[in-house]
Amino acid sequence: MGKIFAEITMSLDGFIAGPGISNQQPMGANGDKLHEWIFGKATDADKQWMDELLQTTGAVITGNHTYTTAIDEAWGGGSPFIVPAFVLCHVVPSKQLAGFTYITGGIHEALQQAKGKAGEKNIWIMGGASIIQQYIKAGLADELRIHIAPVLLMRGTRLFDNMGIDPVELIKESVTATAAAVHTVFRVKK
Amino acid sequence: MGKIFAEITMSLDGFIAGPGISNQQPMGANGDKLHEWIFGKATDADKQWMDELLQTTGAVITGNHTYTTAIDEAWGGGSPFIVPAFVLCHVVPSKQLAGFTYITGGIHEALQQAKGKAGEKNIWIMGGASIIQQYIKAGLADELRIHIAPVLLMRGTRLFDNMGIDPVELIKESVTATAAAVHTVFRVKK
Numbered sequence: 153m154g155k156i157f158a159e160i161t162m163s164l165d166g167f168i169a170g171p172g173i174s175n176q177q178p179m180g181a182n183g184d185k186l187h188e189w190i191f192g193k194a195t196d197a198d199k200q201w202m203d204e205l206l207q208t209t210g211a212v213i214t215g216n217h218t219y220t221t222a223i224d225e226a227w228g229g230g231s232p233f234i235v236p237a238f239v240l241c242h243v244v245p246s247k248q249l250a251g252f253t254y255i256t257g258g259i260h261e262a263l264q265q266a267k268g269k270a271g272e273k274n275i276w277i278m279g280g281a282s283i284i285q286q287y288i289k290a291g292l293a294d295e296l297r298i299h300i301a302p303v304l305l306m307r308g309t310r311l312f313d314n315m316g317i318d319p320v321e322l323i324k325e326s327v328t329a330t331a332a333a334v335h336t337v338f339r340v341k342k
Numbered sequence: 343m344g345k346i347f348a349e350i351t352m353s354l355d356g357f358i359a360g361p362g363i364s365n366q367q368p369m370g371a372n373g374d375k376l377h378e379w380i381f382g383k384a385t386d387a388d389k390q391w392m393d394e395l396l397q398t399t400g401a402v403i404t405g406n407h408t409y410t411t412a413i414d415e416a417w418g419g420g421s422p423f424i425v426p427a428f429v430l431c432h433v434v435p436s437k438q439l440a441g442f443t444y445i446t447g448g449i450h451e452a453l454q455q456a457k458g459k460a461g462e463k464n465i466w467i468m469g470g471a472s473i474i475q476q477y478i479k480a481g482l483a484d485e486l487r488i489h490i491a492p493v494l495l496m497r498g499t500r501l502f503d504n505m506g507i508d509p510v511e512l513i514k515e516s517v518t519a520t521a522a523a524v525h526t527v528f529r530v531k532k
Contacts, residue, residue: 163509164486164488164502164512164526164528165356165501165502166355166356166500166502170509182509185509185511288494296354298354300490300526302511302512302513302514302528303509303510303511303512304478304502304505304509304510304512305509306502306505306506306507306508306509306510310356311355312354312355312356312494312496315494315496316496317496318372318496319353319360319372319375319493319494319495319496320493320494320496321375321492321493322354322492322493322494323492323521324492324519324520324521324524326519327517327519327524329514329516329517329526330514331513331514334514334517334524334526336354336490336519336524338354338492
């Protein structure tokens with residue numbers, strides 16, 4: 153079985169989106185400053201990260217807030233993923249689309265279903281912050297792959313916040329720095 | 343003139359100290375997990391960072407809270423710095439010691455006095471968080487040198503919090519990763 157990893161881009165001051173998230177602005181105000189390693193300023197080293205992510209991922213788990221915010225505009229009304237994606241939600245959303253499976257049974261059920269689809273490949277917990285926190289808190293995340301963007305965003309949605317658990321020690325797997333991101337991979341010590 | 347830089351160790355989730363800071367525990371609960379790159383697990387690459395810090399720093403600016411918490415136990419009743427240190431305070435503390443100058447006139451005055459002592463060398467804004475935030479907010483910090491420790495501390499004192507200003511863009515100068523820290527140097531875009 154593959155790994156269960158959280159992968160997301162965070163500003164140096166800890167934010168994964170700016171304030172004022174909407175369908176028109178799914179990353180919030182100034183959220184574009186986070187993802188220059190993917191868009192405006194991608195180098196070969198940055199692209200290699202994205203390629204590896206796509207090649208080694210067998211299933212995606214995302215939150216309902218991310219889904220509903222992104223689906224119309226950012227994702228253009230369809231799944232941006234080439235693999236099955238599972239949307240964690242309390243109630244199945246009215247807009248259902250091919251490529252997505254809607255899970256109302258919680259993080260363990262989502263993971264179980266994702267494992268059934270991922271085969272030997274990895275399972276990507278893509279966020280939002282609350283979903284990543286829930287998987288860390290439950291001890292289910294094997295790796296954190298955090299792309300640190302060179303900006304202090306100052307406000308927005310924090311990746312790590314109010315988790316109410318003891319410290320989690322990490323083991324550095326790899327760190328690669330480009331102009332637009334410090335790509336870090338940490339294994340969760342278990 | 344040298345650079346004005348903030349240098350401090352932060353957990354991946356943004357904390358520079360755990361909760362419950364006291365004279366006996368100046369880094370708070372689990373704060374020792376932040377500084378293994380200096381103490382328990384220092385490699386040659388880690389030591390090189392510390393050596394360079396000591397060799398290129400001409401003056402230190404610290405906050406009164408850091409001073410009063412650290413002076414008796416952590417700093418053993420004397421200055422740990424080989425260069426002049428300036429303590430930002432509202433009221434000059436009752437315990438005054440050689441090597442320290444107590445500044446009640448604010449961050450600009452502290453910087454001016456530090457410049458007078460640092461010569462061609464750099465000025466190290468060592469913290470705490472509030473002091474570093476004040477210098478960033480005033481546009482006076484040239485560089486951020488953040489050592490990211492491989493731990494999610496979950497609670498404590500955040501380095502970046504509530505600064506109430508627009509995003510600050512950074513330019514990556516260097517990144518070196520060891521087992522116990524990701525040593526990052528970012529220049530503040532001005």
